Amino acid sequence: DGGITQSPKYLFRKEGQNVTLSCEQNLNHDAMYWYRQDPGQGLRLIYYSQIVNDFQKGDIAEGYSVSREKKESFPLTVTSAQKNPTAFYLCASSIDRENEQYFGPGTRLTVT
C-alpha cells in the first residue's frame, strides 16, 4: 500500500447523506486519482488531479466532488446525488501521468 493511506476502511451511511473519504500520501507525488470498483469489475476513474488546486472529471464524476488544497491530500465526497454509491473506492498517486500509480488500501462504502 506504499505511502498512501485511506480512511476509514469500512464506512456505512444512510441514503441521502453526504460522506467524505480521506486520501493522504507522503510520496511527494503531484498526481492523485480516485477510482470506483464494483464487484468483479475493473476500475473506473472518478476524478483526478495533476497538481494542487486543479482537478478534472473522470469517466463517472456525477454525484461526486473533490478538492486538492494540499499536495498530500485529495478527499472525495460522495453526495446524495450519486445513485448507486455502494462500492469499493480506491485512491492512487503517481509522480506524473506517465508513470506507475501507487494505490491506497481502499474504502468500502455501504449506503443503505
Next chain:
Amino acid sequence: SQQGEEDPQALSIQEGENATMNCSYKTSINNLQWYRQNSGRGLVHLILIRSNEREKHSGRLRVTLDTSKKSSSLLITASRAADTASYFCATDAPGAQKLVFGQGTRLTINP
C-alpha cells in the same frame, strides 16, 4: 471507455505451473502497465512497459508487448499460492490524461 481487455477472465492452475494472461487494447499507447490486486485490497504495480519496448522481466514475471497486434501478455513462472489474485492491465494513451484499466483476470493457484 474500455481500452484494455484481459483474457481469460478467470484462470485456475496448480502450484508450480506457469500462468499466462493476455491483454488487448484498441488505440496506440505510450505505455502499458500490469497490476495485481489481492481480494479486498488496493492494487500493486507490477511492471510498466513502454511502447518502444518488447519484453520486460521482474523476478518470476515476464511481460511482452506487441504493438502491431495491440496486445500484451503477462507470464508468471513457477506459480505459488501467494500469486492468487486478480491481475489488471492498464493503458496510457497519448493525450488521454489517464490510465484505462481492463476488467482483470482472476488467477487461482491450487496447492
